[in-house]
Amino acid sequence: METTSRNSAEAPALKAAATRDRILAAAARTLSLKGYSATRLADIAEQAGLRPPAVYYYFPSREELIAEVMTVGQLRLREHVESALTALPDDTPPMDRICAAVEAHLRVELDLSDFATAVSRNSGQLPEDIRDRLRADSSAYFDLWRDLLVKARAAGAVRDDIDLRAARMLVMGALNWTPEWWNPRQGSLTGVIRTAQSLVRHGLGAL
Amino acid sequence: METTSRNSAEAPALKAAATRDRILAAAARTLSLKGYSATRLADIAEQAGLRPPAVYYYFPSREELIAEVMTVGQLRLREHVESALTALPDDTPPMDRICAAVEAHLRVELDLSDFATAVSRNSGQLPEDIRDRLRADSSAYFDLWRDLLVKARAAGAVRDDIDLRAARMLVMGALNWTPEWWNPRQGSLTGVIRTAQSLVRHGLGAL
DNA sequence: TTTTGAATCTAATCTAGATTCATTAATCGG
DNA sequence: CCGATTAATGAATCTAGATTAGATTCAAAA
Numbered sequence: 001m002e003t004t005s006r007n008s009a010e011a012p013a014l015k016a017a018a019t020r021d022r023i024l025a026a027a028a029r030t031l032s033l034k035g036y037s038a039t040r041l042a043d044i045a046e047q048a049g050l051r052p053p054a055v056y057y058y059f060p061s062r063e064e065l066i067a068e069v070m071t072v073g074q075l076r077l078r079e080h081v082e083s084a085l086t087a088l089p090d091d092t093p094p095m096d097r098i099c100a101a102v103e104a105h106l107r108v109e110l111d112l113s114d115f116a117t118a119v120s121r122n123s124g125q126l127p128e129d130i131r132d133r134l135r136a137d138s139s140a141y142f143d144l145w146r147d148l149l150v151k152a153r154a155a156g157a158v159r160d161d162i163d164l165r166a167a168r169m170l171v172m173g174a175l176n177w178t179p180e181w182w183n184p185r186q187g188s189l190t191g192v193i194r195t196a197q198s199l200v201r202h203g204l205g206a207l
Numbered sequence: 208m209e210t211t212s213r214n215s216a217e218a219p220a221l222k223a224a225a226t227r228d229r230i231l232a233a234a235a236r237t238l239s240l241k242g243y244s245a246t247r248l249a250d251i252a253e254q255a256g257l258r259p260p261a262v263y264y265y266f267p268s269r270e271e272l273i274a275e276v277m278t279v280g281q282l283r284l285r286e287h288v289e290s291a292l293t294a295l296p297d298d299t300p301p302m303d304r305i306c307a308a309v310e311a312h313l314r315v316e317l318d319l320s321d322f323a324t325a326v327s328r329n330s331g332q333l334p335e336d337i338r339d340r341l342r343a344d345s346s347a348y349f350d351l352w353r354d355l356l357v358k359a360r361a362a363g364a365v366r367d368d369i370d371l372r373a374a375r376m377l378v379m380g381a382l383n384w385t386p387e388w389w390n391p392r393q394g395s396l397t398g399v400i401r402t403a404q405s406l407v408r409h410g411l412g413a414l
Numbered sequence: 415t416t417t418t419g420a421a422t423c424t425a426a427t428c429t430a431g432a433t434t435c436a437t438t439a440a441t442c443g444g
Numbered sequence: 445c446c447g448a449t450t451a452a453t454g455a456a457t458c459t460a461g462a463t464t465a466g467a468t469t470c471a472a473a474a
Contacts, residue, residue, distance in 0.1 A: 041463090053423070054421075175380075196377055
């Protein structure tokens with residue numbers, strides 16, 4: 001579709017797409033910084049270098065825009081973690097896989113993507129309809145973690161006193177809460193990652 | 208002021224206070240269920256059995272009302288955890304003290320107080336001015352946890368590879384996130400508590 | 415150079431909610 | 445039972461923000 005014509009009509013299409021992306025990115029950033037309730041269309045537009053009405057040329061409503069940010073964020077988060085996992089050798093022990101997921105989650109959330117940050121900071125605050133539309137993607141991510149834990153237990157790598165569902169939620173909670181307090185200026189990301197991994201490894205681990 | 212007259216003028220004062228409390232409680236409940244952005248004054252009033260304008264008889268503004276809910280919640284949370292800790296024998300090992308704090312935090316947040324739930328679900332979404340006013344109380348609570356961890360490390364009960372600040376935030380994150388997923392109908396509270404304690408104890412613990 | 419359509423703007427509208435206010439209902443001390 | 449004070453209400457008002465309407469700009473095509 002975009003690559004139809006030789007080279008004319010391509011620049012404009014790209015520019016339009018670029019503007020749309022700028023708006024989306026501005027929304028993600030604002031959402032990740034100020035949270036859902038404080039995110040005004042005017043803030044988003046300003047960050048994208050536009051007047052508020054221009055947003056409607058690309059998105060039917062503020063709600064749709066935000067929903068798209070969330071969908072993208074959820075997807076990026078999952079994809080990043082998934083690809084970190086598939087990059088591992090097949091014989092990687094299950095607990096190491098969990099630690100890799102911890103690292104990937106923290107990196108994408110704290111360093112790589114405002115979209116991912118927007119998701120973890122705001123998923124609990126969204127209006128019902130957006131939340132519904134997000135549910136499928138979101139539970140795919142939960143499944144990924146469930147699977148990690150189930151495999152680890154099957155391999156005897158998780159203590160018996162651990163309730164898998166509770167543990168999964170507690171760990172994801174610890175990770176999801178990080179954007180509330182972590183700040184690049186105080187303490188290195190790798191430091192946080194190391195501590196989180198250690199906490200999880202020994203927290204769940206057998207022996 | 209309240210206890211001036213023998214016993215007349217006391218019942219009315221009590222009734223008025225009761226209404227005020229109902230409003231406050233309704234606000235806490237709504238905040239804890241729907242989150243800051245979706246909390247309408249009309250919802251609060253309805254739950255308290257009043258019309259919206261009646262709220263203004265007791266609170267100068269929606270913002271003040273919410274700020275008070277947060278302050279109370281922060282206080283309850285801290286007081287509950289503090290008193291659980293002071294109830295322990297003096298020679299309780301530091302890691303057991305941490306586990307007691309985990310339990311107290313979860314109980315007050317998930318079972319005992321909508322105010323506490325409101326705090327952990329919404330503190331990241333509040334407008335600047337409310338957040339500022341909350342800061343003092345909130346950091347008192349953080350200090351409490353810092354102290355627990357510092358003591359534990361001093362006693363050699365925390366592994367060396369653990370960064371204390373990161374660990375504290377991760378643990379508090381795990382706890383604060385629980386209202387997002389925990390539901391009394393699926394799984395017992397004590398189950399969650401046990402898993403959380405185990406996770407923390409082994410996650411931080413030496414050996 | 416005219417025409418066209420995409421992209422954006424300014425100015426106007428619309429609406430959900432918070433807030434105000436004048437008034438009514440309830441309560442109480444005497 | 446009577447004013448006076450306290451509680452609460454219904455019917456406005458006020459406002460921030462989202463949304464719409466109608467120009468306007470401008471680059472590319474004809």
